[in-house]
Amino acid sequence: MSVLRFIGLFLSALGLSILVSCTNQTTSSTPSASSVPAAQTSPASQHMHGGKPKININSAILSELDKLEAKLGVPALSNKIQASRPYGKIDELVSKNVISQEQFDQIKDQVTIEDIVLTGEAKDVDYMTKLGLMKGHLMVAKELLDLQKPDQAEPHIGHPVEEIYADVEDQLNERNVKEFKSTLIALQDMVKAGAKDAAKVSSEFKTSMQSVDGAIAGLPDTQRQSPSFVLQVINGLLDTANSEYGAAIADGKISQVIEYQDSRGFVEYANQLYSGVAAQMQKGMPQDHTAIQSTMADLTKVWPAPIPPTAPVKTPDEVSKLVKTVELSTQKAVKSS
Numbered sequence: 001m002s003v004l005r006f007i008g009l010f011l012s013a014l015g016l017s018i019l020v021s022c023t024n025q026t027t028s029s030t031p032s033a034s035s036v037p038a039a040q041t042s043p044a045s046q047h048m049h050g051g052k053p054k055i056n057i058n059s060a061i062l063s064e065l066d067k068l069e070a071k072l073g074v075p076a077l078s079n080k081i082q083a084s085r086p087y088g089k090i091d092e093l094v095s096k097n098v099i100s101q102e103q104f105d106q107i108k109d110q111v112t113i114e115d116i117v118l119t120g121e122a123k124d125v126d127y128m129t130k131l132g133l134m135k136g137h138l139m140v141a142k143e144l145l146d147l148q149k150p151d152q153a154e155p156h157i158g159h160p161v162e163e164i165y166a167d168v169e170d171q172l173n174e175r176n177v178k179e180f181k182s183t184l185i186a187l188q189d190m191v192k193a194g195a196k197d198a199a200k201v202s203s204e205f206k207t208s209m210q211s212v213d214g215a216i217a218g219l220p221d222t223q224r225q226s227p228s229f230v231l232q233v234i235n236g237l238l239d240t241a242n243s244e245y246g247a248a249i250a251d252g253k254i255s256q257v258i259e260y261q262d263s264r265g266f267v268e269y270a271n272q273l274y275s276g277v278a279a280q281m282q283k284g285m286p287q288d289h290t291a292i293q294s295t296m297a298d299l300t301k302v303w304p305a306p307i308p309p310t311a312p313v314k315t316p317d318e319v320s321k322l323v324k325t326v327e328l329s330t331q332k333a334v335k336s337s
Contacts, residue, residue: 052239054112057093058086061163063133063240066259068110070246070316072103075255078247087113123171124219125229129236130168132273134160134212136237136265141191142205143306144261150195152306155258156265157188160212168215175218180211227277227284231330234270238299241266242323245302246316254308264303271296281333288329295325 055064065078074080077099084096090111094104118126137156144153161184172179187204195201216224223229241263248259274296281289299322302313314322 053116053118054110056113056116057081057090057111058113059115061167062159063163063244063262066240066247067243068107070243071107071110072099073246073250074099074103075247075250089113121223121229121232124223125232125236127168127171127175128216128219128224128229128233129240130164131212131216132233132237132269133240133266134164135209136241136267136269137164137262138205138209138212138265139268140261140265140306145191145195145201145205147306150191152257152261153195154188154191156261157184157191157208159262160184161188172215172218175215177215177218178211180208180215183208183211225277227280228334230273230277231333234273235327235330237266237270237273238323238326241270242316242320245319248308249312249316252312252315254312257308260303260308261306264306267296267299267303271300285333285336288332291329292326295322295329298322299326 055068057065062078062082065081068081069075069077080098081093084093084098087093087096090108090113091104093099093111094101099107137159141153141156144150144156161181165181165184169179169181171177183204187201187208190197190201190204244259244263244266248254248256248263250256254260274292278289278293281292299319302319304313
């Protein structure tokens with residue numbers, strides 16, 4: 001055997017040995033598919049934070065952005081984020097001088113620039129929650145109209161049109177629900193003009209509210225009457241109300257009246273929704289029903305009237321604790337369904 005042939009065979013054998021060794025190491029160090037946690041294998045987990053969808057800073061409505069504002073305690077941050085769109089990366093919140101690096105580090109796991117596609121029940125819950133936010137806005141607008149304050153009522157009529165409608169528009173088509181944006185705009189125009197004809201405003205308001213109710217009716221009766229489903233919607237409403245209330249308070253004072261009023265409307269509608277499933281909860285989960293009902297009653301006291309009190313009834317932290325209490329009780333009902 002020639003020296004060159006010997007060297008060639010030796011190197012081939014050596015290469016094969018190394019390849020087998022590497023393959024064995026890879027096989028032994030890679031866990032089986034069944035042993036990998038779902039959170040690591042599911043692409044959806046990339047869009048979630050703490051079990052909740054991340055906030056898309058390119059498309060989120062102001063009510064969602066207010067969650068970031070409340071967390072960081074930066075007044076008018078929601079509007080600043082919106083004004084600096086679009087973002088190519090989430091860290092452009094820093095490079096565009098919207099927030100500091102330190103503030104970004106606190107919320108970076110909560111935000112995304114990727115579209116979040118919901119399916120199944122999660123999609124239905126999101127749909128009804130968005131419509132619930134519309135209802136809350138309109139409910140507090142009606143209170144302000146009754147107090148002869150159309151200037152304060154107008155933003156709460158405008159928000160459903162300008163912020164929320166676009167988020168449900170595609171789903172309205174999917175669910176064969178007639179468009180009602182034009183109805184909301186007609187009401188907004190009347191109120192902008194000073195709501196001079198009370199009878200016409202009242203009629204247009206009634207039509208607008210019926211339109212939102214009609215959109216909600218696009219969901220099956222079984223869902224709308226299910227405590228598990230309704231409680232998930234209530235959690236979404238209270239989560240947003242909590243954020244709005246946090247954004248309303250600064251230095252121990254109610255500095256943002258609109259956010260205070262927003263949160264009042266959302267809590268009012270959450271209470272209305274719970275009254276629809278309270279009897280089922282009392283029968284099936286009496287202890288949780290008592291806890292939810294009691295906590296919701298305490299929450300309601302935070303907003304004694306649509307016009308803010310001189311001093312906050314409770315601090316944002318105290319409101320957060322109440323909302324968390326409701327959430328923990330509702331989670332039991334959702335899991336047991």
